[in-house]
Amino acid sequence: MKNLGLFCLLLACIGLQSCKKNENPKDVEAAKAKVEEPISVACYKALYENDTIELKINTLKGDKVTGDMVMKIMDMPVKTGKIMGGFHGDTLFVDYTFFQGTYDKKIYKNPMAMLKKGNELILGSGKIETYLGRSYFAKGTPIDFEKVKYKFTTVECVDK
Numbered sequence: 001m002k003n004l005g006l007f008c009l010l011l012a013c014i015g016l017q018s019c020k021k022n023e024n025p026k027d028v029e030a031a032k033a034k035v036e037e038p039i040s041v042a043c044y045k046a047l048y049e050n051d052t053i054e055l056k057i058n059t060l061k062g063d064k065v066t067g068d069m070v071m072k073i074m075d076m077p078v079k080t081g082k083i084m085g086g087f088h089g090d091t092l093f094v095d096y097t098f099f100q101g102t103y104d105k106k107i108y109k110n111p112m113a114m115l116k117k118g119n120e121l122i123l124g125s126g127k128i129e130t131y132l133g134r135s136y137f138a139k140g141t142p143i144d145f146e147k148v149k150y151k152f153t154t155v156e157c158v159d160k
Contacts, residue, residue, distance in 0.1 A: 042059070053072070055069045096110050120152060123151070
């Protein structure tokens with residue numbers, strides 16, 4: 001009876017694997033190429049003492065955003081990565097996925113919140129909790145947008 005169960009499990013795995021092999025490579029390429037075009041693109045820069053953060057935001061449909069961010073913090077490796085998230089009212093909540101310096105084997109992911117005031121974005125700070133490897137802002141704890149280091153101002157976008 002035990003061998004019959006293992007045989008059925010093996011047969012099911014083989015069947016599922018063979019279904020996966022029948023994918024049309026053109027369909028896979030078309031899905032990858034179907035990247036949503038941004039409605040608008042905005043670039044920002046924040047300066048604090050010797051620190052610089054450069055941010056490019058692509059606004060998509062439905063208040064969703066993607067983009068790139070480079071953090072050059074004094075005496076630390078450069079953090080280079082992507083942002084993905086969306087606006088909730090006047091606050092932009094994103095996940096910043098990045099690697100540090102030239103070592104791209106380990107990827108980090110942190111939540112960020114930015115308050116939009118006119119042409120300025122203010123990077124907030126708040127209590128971050130981690131559960132099952134996922135970091136997020138602690139519920140019930142406010143995000144501080146008053147005592148901050150980094151205030152982003154709009155700059156002209158430059159393609160690199």
